[in-house]
Amino acid sequence: MQNSFFIKKKENSNADAFNSGTKKSCETVSFEPKIIGFLCNWCSYAGADKAGTAQKPYPPNVSVIRVMCSGRIDPQFILDAFQKGADGVMVLACHPGDCHYKEGNYRAVQRYRLLLKLLKQFGIEAERCRFDYVSAGEGDRFVSVINETVKAVKKLGPLKR
Amino acid sequence: MKTAVYFCNCGSNISEKINPEIVENTVKMNNPGIVFKSYGFLCSEEGKEFLKKDIEDSGVNALVISACSPRDHEKTFMNVLTSAGLNPYMMQMINVREQVAWVTEDKDRAAEKAINYINAAISRVNLQEPLENKEIDVSPNAVVVGAGPAGLKTALSLAEAGRKVTIVEKSPFIGGLPVRYEEIFPNMECGPCMLEPIMGDALHGNSSENIEFLTLSEIDGVVGSYGNFTVKIKRSPRYVDIEKCIGCAECIEPCPVSSGNPFNCGINKRKAVDFSFVGALPNVPYINAEDCIRLNNKFKNGDVLCRSCIDACPVGEDVFKFDEKEEILERNVGSIILATGSDLYDCAKIPSLGYGKISDVYNSMEFERILASNGPTEGKIKTSGGKEPRSFAIVHCVGSLDENHKEYCSGICCEYAFKFNHIIRNKIPSATIYHLYKEMVIPGKENAGLYKHAAEDSNTYFIRINDINGITVKEEGDKKFFYIDGAEKISVDAVILCPASVPGKDTGKLAGILETSLDKNGFFEELHSRTDAGRSKIKGIYVAGSCHSPMDIKEAMSEGIGATGYVLSGLVQGKKLSIDPITAVVDSEKCSGCKVCISVCPYKAISFNEEKEISIINELLCQGCGTCAAACPSAVIKANGFTNEEIFAEIHAILA
Structure with missing residues (x-):
């Protein structure tokens, strides 16, 4: 199933789906980017909850998908999100050494680094795909990571497909 | 599939910001046929009752619960689903409050965001499948490796709770390191006396029938997993029948051969048949096969086999079993506790300290034995020249806090260094004692006393040193001299080195057999160094005492109790073990056998079936992180609860 999915994506990219480039100068005030955030259950999702209980406001552009571990995040989820309309994707993991599953966050960062090379070939800017670490206690950090990412993606404008 | 959305207002926490009516209308419009209900406090008793009744009445079979964080109440609502007769995994909770x-x-x-989340949850929950907890039979019993403080405490506590325990101890006696110590900090109790009640209870107490002691034994292999390990134990022969021997020691004197006694760091000799030390338990001597002339077929007089020990034995000839062979024993247990203890850093690795080359330079274990009344000098401190030393240098931090040796502080050396100070002062009142140290570490509510004695003593001197490697010990005549950074020169008669605690020498070998991991210092690695420091990274294998981190006797004993707690709460006698279904599953029809998943699993839960050439996940060991599912190049590993299809559905609905 995954193989056919990948082939389909290749066809799309040939059909100008992925390599169309974006307008970097586009900074329209009304643009509200759609961003998907993959959060691990134990650290970053708990960090987002922490920001919630502290009632720290942040822009609603990031839609969270909870997974048990950042190591679960298949790079194809990220490619799929970009293909289906996301302007940005975030992967938030436990800090190095803190992974609930020992080393899932290391797998996640390895995959992320490889994925960035692929995204570049698709014409997707690295700033649209953010990897970061947020612990269960870092509500403030979660908010600032969200703010920074939303700001960066707004600056880049919509991802053209 | 009939799906319902339950929208919790959380009092006004949610409904004040998000109007449930707007959400209901839009969700119904986006998802024709959906059931939508809102409620004040869904987690209250009334709320749960409402939910249960509504599930039963409406006949829904998949639920979206829009409320607080699943980290708060997912379990609460799963229980409601179960009580309403629904599979608890047929639910997706979304976090609209936090x-x-x-x-x-x-x-x-x-x-708008809440609606978006609800739509995504609906499309996901429609793909979810009922998942079932599995139950397996387990053994409540345990193997404890190591009969030191941590191992004995674990074994005794488990035995008192009615569990069968096999203690595997590689040396011929039990008690571990403390039985070597004449006195123990901070209260100067005698080591063997302190352990005596515990050893006594374990050997002859009310629960001792639950404990099997295997001395001169080591772990040879382990198969199986948590709840059902089969442990292979290699037992070397003692050549003396532990049941028949009365421990009278008559056989020792007549034995014609002797060699260095490892128990006393080789300082004195032991006979080929001997106790490790006076008072060793079990109270039965053992025969050192390398030395015994009978076992080596060497003839003492003409062609008559040596029978000195046999002839001396008042019990009878059959006490000795010279035909005894190495044995492999098997024990089936649910848990394994590693309590193999620690060792000392090799002081010879800092050559300038002269250890092993200059006489009267001792490591702390050798000095402990010199101080012991059952030791090689019967507790008398004498130099190699036979004189009583008049001055001592006690060097702390040997190989500790040093990136070229061991980066950590062992946390016990300062304490026993001041114990040495106290004992030397009692035995040789006029002695001059120098403490050379890098950092002084004396934590704990009882431990400052011995330090205070030393600090208030007029003939004890403290010298703080930047770098222990800057100390040079030289021998000039029968005097030892200290040079500190090549300049200051101090004369002493004996030098005591207090090295870093390091893992016992067989730790690596045992880790290899058990497939547990080691940390960068070679200690057994904990599952989590703070919240789960008593568990190894392999489920069902626990660590206690200094085999996973340097520690004192008090901590080791507490860790023994801790390991007991893990066993008792994890494997309850008479109860099956329930396996959480959030695990990964390999599609055996489609697996290509590339083994990528095996390399990424942090729990060694995946093995390779050579016959079928496919990977197989042990659901008992799998913790459900899903890393293998993300790594599988054929996408044939299903992460239960977080399948590719479910996550893609969520992505697509959010972006629709």
Whole structure:
């Protein structure tokens, strides 16, 4: 199933789906980017909850998908999100050494680094795909990571497909 | 599939920001046929009753619960589903309180985000499948490796709770390191006396029938997993029958051969048949096969086999079993506790300290034995020249806090260094004692006393040193001299080195057999160094005492109790073990056998079936992280609860 999915994506990219480039100068005030955030259950999702209980406001552009571990995040989820309309994707993991599953966050960062090379070939800017670490206690950090990412993606404008 | 959305207002926590009516209308419009209900407090007793009744009455078979964080109440609502006769995994909870209502300023955008989440959850929950907890039979019993403080405490506590325990101890006696110590900090108790009640209870107490002691034994292999390990134990022969021997020691004197006694660091000799030390338990001597002339077929007089020990034995010839062979024993247990203890850093690795080359330079274990009344000098401190030393240098931090040796502080050396100070002062009142140290570490509510004695003593000197490697010990005549950074020169008669605690020498070998991991210092690695420091990274294998981190006797004993707690709470006698279904599953029809998943699994839960050439996940060991599912190049590993299809559905609905 995954193989056919990948082939389909290749066809799309040939059909100008992925390599169309974006307008970097586009900074329209009304643009509200759609961003998907993959959060691990134990650290970053708990960090987002922490920001919630502290009632720290942040822009609603990031839609969270909870997974048990950042190591679960298949790079194809990220490619799929970009293909289906996301302007940005975030992967938030436990800090190095803190992974609930020992080393899932290391797998996640390895995959992320490889994925960035692929995204570049698709014409997707690295700033649209953010990897970061947020612990269960870092509500403030979660908010600032969200703010920074939303700001960066707004600056880049919509991802053209 | 009939799906329902239950929208919790959380009092006004959610409904104040997000109007449930707007959400209901839009969700119904986007998802024709959906059931939508809102409620004040869904987690209250009334709320749960409402939910249960509504599930039963409406006949829904999949639920979306829009409320607080699943980290708060997912389990609460899963239980409601179960009580209503639904599979608890046929539910998706979305976090509209913490991650929308409380953090979104604009009400319209908050409602829009909530609707978006609900739509995504509906499309996901429709793909979810019922998952079942599995139950397996387990053994409540345990193997404890190591009969030191941690191992004995674990074994005794488990035995008192009615569990069968096999203690595997590689040396011929039990008690571990403390039985070597004449006195123990901070209260100067005698080591063997302190352990005596515990050893006595374990050997002859009310629960001792639950404990099997295997001395001169080591772990040879382990198969199986948590709840059902089969442990292979290699037992070397003692050549003396532990049941028949009365421990009278008559056989020792007549034995014609002797060699260095490892128990006393080789300082004195032991006979080929001998106790490790006076008072060793079990109270039975053992025969050192390398030395015994009978076992080596060497003839003492003409062609008559040596029978000195046999002839001396008042019990009878059959006490000795010279035909005894190495044995492999098997024990089936549910848990394994590693309590193999620690060793000392090799002081010879800092050559300038002269250890092993200059006489009267001792490591702390050798000095402990010199101080012991059952030791090689019967507790008398004498130099190699036979004189009583008049001055001592006690060097702390040997190989500790040093990136070229061991980066950590062992946390016990300062304490026993001041114990040495106290004992030397009692035995040789006029002695001059120098403490050379890098850092002084004396934590704990009882431990400052011995330090205070030393600090208030007029003939004890403290010298703080930047770098222990800057100390040079030289021998000039029968005097030892200290040079500190090549300049200051101090004369002493004996030098005592207090090295870093390091893992016992067989730790690596045992880790290899058990497939447990080691940390960068070679200690057994903990599952989590703070919250789960008593568990190894392999489920069902626990660590206690200094085999996973340097520690004192008090901590080791507490860790023994801790390991007992893990066993008792994890494997309850008479109860099957329930396996959480959030695990990964390999599609055996489609697996290509590339083994990528095996390399990424942090729990060694995946093995390779050579016959079928496919990977197989042990659901007992799998913790459900899903890393293998993300790594599988053929996408044939299903992460239960977080399948590719479910996550893609969520992505697509959010972006629709």
